[in-house]
Amino acid sequence: MTSFTVPKVATAVVFDQHKGPLRVEREWPVVEPEVGEVLVKIAYSGVCHSDLHAWHGDWADKPKLPLIGGHEGAGQVVAIGKGTKTKLKIGAAVGIKWLATACLDSCEDCLSGNEGLCAEQKASGYDVDGTFQQYAISDARYVTPIPEGLALEIAAPRERFLRLFCSQPPEALTGSRTQSYAPASPPGEQSERQTNTKPGNTVVISGASGGLGHLGTQYALAIGLRVVAIDSGEEKRKMLEGYGVKDFIDFKDFADEQALIEEVRKVSGGRGPHASVVFSAGAAAYNHALKYLRPRGTLVCVGLPAGAELKADVYTTVCTGLRIVGSNIGNRQDAIEALEFAARGEVMPQITVEPLENLESVFDRMERGAIAGRIVLDCQA
Ligand code: 8ID
Numbered sequence: 001m002t003s004f005t006v007p008k009v010a011t012a013v014v015f016d017q018h019k020g021p022l023r024v025e026r027e028w029p030v031v032e033p034e035v036g037e038v039l040v041k042i043a044y045s046g047v048c049h050s051d052l053h054a055w056h057g058d059w060a061d062k063p064k065l066p067l068i069g070g071h072e073g074a075g076q077v078v079a080i081g082k083g084t085k086t087k088l089k090i091g092a093a094v095g096i097k098w099l100a101t102a103c104l105d106s107c108e109d110c111l112s113g114n115e116g117l118c119a120e121q122k123a124s125g126y127d128v129d130g131t132f133q134q135y136a137i138s139d140a141r142y143v144t145p146i147p148e149g150l151a152l153e154i155a156a157p158r159e160r161f162l163r164l165f166c167s168q169p170p171e172a173l174t175g176s177r178t179q180s181y182a183p184a185s186p187p188g189e190q191s192e193r194q195t196n197t198k199p200g201n202t203v204v205i206s207g208a209s210g211g212l213g214h215l216g217t218q219y220a221l222a223i224g225l226r227v228v229a230i231d232s233g234e235e236k237r238k239m240l241e242g243y244g245v246k247d248f249i250d251f252k253d254f255a256d257e258q259a260l261i262e263e264v265r266k267v268s269g270g271r272g273p274h275a276s277v278v279f280s281a282g283a284a285a286y287n288h289a290l291k292y293l294r295p296r297g298t299l300v301c302v303g304l305p306a307g308a309e310l311k312a313d314v315y316t317t318v319c320t321g322l323r324i325v326g327s328n329i330g331n332r333q334d335a336i337e338a339l340e341f342a343a344r345g346e347v348m349p350q351i352t353v354e355p356l357e358n359l360e361s362v363f364d365r366m367e368r369g370a371i372a373g374r375i376v377l378d379c380q381a
Pocket residue numbers: 047048049050051053160206207208209210211212213230231232251279280281282283284285301302303304305327328329330366369371373
């Protein structure tokens with residue numbers, strides 16, 4: 001059996017107050033796993049905009065303080081708490097994602113596969129310390145096995161997203177869901193997706209070049225949707241064109257909101273897109289979507305701009321049959337399927353690997369919208 005020597009102290013990036021210094025601690029105590037827990041040696045951690053929200057403390061629910069952020073970690077199990085019932089082996093490659101734990105077996109939501117709604121849920125890098133460190137604790141039931149052959153730095157930013165273009169949880173139980181991601185599957189099978197779209201329909205991906213958006217764009221193209229991508233800058237445009245996106249709208253070219261709405265309608269064939277998935281971390285994108293969607297169009301809400309409100313006019317919403325759908329993280333099976341999808345090479349994250357110490361600079365670039373794809377921190381050094 002593989003064995004690891006676990007040090008008593010290791011490196012972690014910690015903050016004590018919102019927007020306070022991000023301290024790089026080189027002698028941070030490594031916690032021993034208790035029963036039900038595993039200790040994961042983190043190799044890489046993606047930096048998500050949610051981590052920036054956590055540092056800013058700008059959502060209604062506040063994270064714990066002091067905090068080690070991060071929830072897109074990939075690494076190896078190096079210790080298992082005494083008495084833990086698990087099939088995990090020391091050395092197993094696993095991921096740590098946003099959901100750190102939930103009751104799993106005693107509430108309606110967990111029993112129906114909606115762990116993200118469990119009242120007892122805790123989030124990594126928010127309610128418990130996360131993956132911006134070399135050794136992180138996880139509930140043994142919650143780590144995601146990483147398929148053989150998928151590099152850890154690639155796995156790090158890929159543990160999410162599948163719920164967006166896939167069916168609702170009850171269908172997961174029928175086993176038909178994985179199939180519905182396949183580009184060749186018949187349209188009927190995909191009718192239950194959150195976007196409520198069929199292959200050939202037009203979907204706007206807003207925030208298309210961000211960490212979430214660039215993966216969402218690839219999933220959308222893979223299942224045969226026509227994508228109108230909204231984001232900003234030449235580097236981002238080029239990245240999206242590389243995926244096969246033909247229509248890119250630079251939102252910064254439109255000082256006038258109405259002109260942007262008209263442009264989206266125009267490139268979507270006049271009536272507007274069938275759906276819009278807003279990954280944007282900026283609030284304006286939501287209210288634009290409500291105005292450019294075609295009748296019976298679907299707005300899927302993913303991005304979480306602080307303090308933002310949807311301003312849907314009731315009369316128009318009723319008369320046009322608009323659908324507004326919130327999309328939170330997926331469940332454990334979704335994460336497994338996302339990684340399988342990735343291992344088959346059907347979706348490629350655009351990543352740049354940087355040292356763990358760069359977190360503050362990454363947050364700075366993220367705030368300015370200057371990152372195309374995902375930055376992944378190397379936690380090994
Ligand atoms: O499960 C969830 N719902 C979930 C999971 C993970 C993250 C939600 N999120 C939330 C994050 O908290 C954040 O609010 O989704 C949002 C996006 O996360 P991200 O993809 O990690 O952020 P990013 O890499 O910074 O990308 C954001 C992109 O949005 C663009 C930026 O240019 C950037 O490329 N953008 C902005 I800011 N304003 C825009 C606008 N008005 C815009 N794109 C189009 N229109």
